[in-house]
Amino acid sequence: PAYVITYFAVRGRCETMRMLLTDQGQEWKENEVTFDMWKKGDLKATCVFGQLPKFEDGDFTLYQSNAILRYLARAHGKRRLYGKDDKQAALIDMMNDSCEDLRLKYIRMIYQDYENGKAKYIEDLPGDLTKFEKILSNNKGGFLVGGQISYADYQLLDLLLNHQVLSPGCLDSFPALKSYVARLSARPKIKAFLESDAHKSRPINGNGKQ
Numbered sequence: 001p002a003y004v005i006t007y008f009a010v011r012g013r014c015e016t017m018r019m020l021l022t023d024q025g026q027e028w029k030e031n032e033v034t035f036d037m038w039k040k041g042d043l044k045a046t047c048v049f050g051q052l053p054k055f056e057d058g059d060f061t062l063y064q065s066n067a068i069l070r071y072l073a074r075a076h077g078k079r080r081l082y083g084k085d086d087k088q089a090a091l092i093d094m095m096n097d098s099c100e101d102l103r104l105k106y107i108r109m110i111y112q113d114y115e116n117g118k119a120k121y122i123e124d125l126p127g128d129l130t131k132f133e134k135i136l137s138n139n140k141g142g143f144l145v146g147g148q149i150s151y152a153d154y155q156l157l158d159l160l161l162n163h164q165v166l167s168p169g170c171l172d173s174f175p176a177l178k179s180y181v182a183r184l185s186a187r188p189k190i191k192a193f194l195e196s197d198a199h200k201s202r203p204i205n206g207n208g209k210q
């Protein structure tokens, strides 16, 4: 498939799909947009919702990072990253929606309230992490849902990695989360990706705060 990601040179809302694609042995092309190019407005005007990421699979175009992840989870009808049946798929969507809730909180703090809100955000963070801790410690399958990796696992991994940068010890009182991050990060293709210059060269967020 001729996959193209059009996005800023940041991890942001695309590192999850980059990890998913890498772990699944899929190639893609990065179409990097600089903030100066974006400010001109002509690319923005072509985006259905005026925002990036934009994802292309040949002549098929998608926007909305979560829709892109779900498309990749179903890729070519194999539904490989969407559980074993519709009920598991619904549970996986539920988990991803909760990841999105956490991502929105994180983004709001990073872009709108970093200096004054970071300490409080970190103080409140265990309230969110404890829910994922319980889910993972209750599910013996080792993933958010069932016994196989799903697109929501890549999403949670990305969030937890970002939060470990924001607050390095934030998983110390969550053993299930800590071992989950270690285990997923040790998957050979993900390990190589996390060590790659491409990954390391991209800041987590567009305003350089993390």
Ligand SMILES: N[C@@H](CCC(=O)N[C@@H](CS(=O)(=O)O)C(=O)NCC(=O)O)C(=O)O
Pocket: 008, 010, 012, 013, 044, 050, 051, 052, 053, 063, 064, 065, 066, 206
């Ligand atoms: N719900 C969208 C949000 C996309 C979004 O907020 N894009 C931002 C960039 S980032 O927050 O994802 O880094 C954007 O295009 N901002 C530029 C603009 O809105 O003009 C998604 O999930 O893809």
